[in-house]
Amino acid sequence: MLESLLMPPGGVLLVLLAGVLLWRRRLGRWLLACGLLAGYLSSIPASIGWLDRLVAPPPPLDxxxxxxxxxxxxxxxxxxxxxxxxxxxxxxxxxxxxxxxxxxxxxxxxxxxxxxxxxxxxxxxxxxxxxxxxxxxxxxxxxxxxxxxxxxxxxxxxxxxxxxxxxxxxxxxxxxxxxxxxxxxxxxxxxxxxxxxxxxxxxLYFTNPDYHAEPADFVPQPGAVYGVYYALHELIGRIVYRLRDGDVAS
Missing domain, CATH: 3.40.50.620 (HUPs)
Known part of the structure; x- marks a missing residue:
């Protein structure tokens, strides 16, 4: 439940709601702008390509x-x-x-x-x-x-x-x-x-190894939201595991 509220799209909606409620203050307008930007970035396929570089999935195994x-x-x-x-x-x-x-x-x-x-x-x-x-x-x-x-x-x-x-x-x-x-x-x-x-x-890769963003990848698409959510889930999960269990011995 908490993860669904904090991760896209739930977290984006919370920021937008806070912005609307605090609209008369500078903080509210700042939150609204940040929420709109986050909502856009979490809904475009190009973000999946950027996040793929951070997640760094292993290469295919033949x-x-x-x-x-x-x-x-x-x-x-x-x-x-x-x-x-x-x-x-x-x-x-x-x-x-x-x-x-x-x-x-x-x-x-x-x-x-x-x-x-x-x-x-x-x-x-x-x-x-x-x-x-x-x-x-x-x-x-x-x-x-x-x-x-x-x-x-x-x-x-x-x-x-x-x-x-x-x-x-x-x-x-x-x-x-x-x-x-x-x-x-x-x-x-x-x-x-x-x-x-x-x-x-x-x-089940999200992108091809030779992926390069095209103009169409900057247009919001429903499937991109899940991809962004999945990437953030894995990146945060990796940090949590390392903080709790320590780095893996090389």
Whole structure:
């Protein structure tokens, strides 16, 4: 709730509201101007390109590099559920989780490695945990049988901590870590803090590596708001993790 209020577009609306309420004062007019500028910047695709440089997602991992990586398991992080899926009984894996799962299955088939899925969100208690649903999809829809399941974690930090014992029990110390490209820098640090060597296996990029802003990218678009929100979420999350857990040992 607090994050939704402070991050775009909620935070922008709060600044605009404060500006309107304090309009008769210089501070109010300043807040209104800042809110309008922030609202514009948080709604244009060009901002996603700028933020992409700050997030610095890892480069794509091809099959040859995955095979030569020395990894001993593929780890796929959950990305959420969709609670508006009556065709699946009400709740199913959302688009982000499915994309991660698809790429994880692709790597598992190419390398022959086992897969660990991790995530414990249950959509307000209406469904099985993410990890359980992910394992079911891997087995029934992607044909991957060697699957480990961690189904209690609620955060990226817990994904790493709760997965560690399962991986160590299989003698795993080096992993292919699958998640959204912007999420992987933070996720990689979380697993490194647990003592794992991590090979980033990103999917769902927001921009192409050779992205350059065009005039149309300065026109507000609905999808840009989510991209800006996601980038800020990851940048702030990385700072919080480092302040709480310290830097990762090199």
């Amino acid at each position: 099959v040859a590099a995955a095979r030569a990586s020395g990894a001993q398991a593929v780890v796929v992080l959950a990305g959420g559920l969709s609670g508006t899926a009556p065709e699946y009984g009400g709740v199913t894996l959302n688009v982000s989780t499915l994309a991660r799962l698809r790429y994880g299955a692709h790597l598992a088939r190419a390398t022959g490695l086992p897969v660990l899925v991790t995530g414990g969100y249950r959509d307000r208690g209406r469904s099985a945990p993410e990890g359980t649903l992910m394992a079911q999809a891997l087995r029934e829809e992607f044909g991957i049988s060697d699957v480990l399941v961690e189904s209690a974690s609620q955060t990226t930090r817990e994904n790493a901590r709760n997965s560690a014992p399962l991986l160590r029990a299989r003698g795993v110390s080096r992993i292919l870590l699958v998640s959204n490209a912007w999420h992987l820098p933070r996720a990689r640090e979380a697993f490194a803090r647990e003592g794992f060597e991590v090979v980033a296996a990103p999917t």
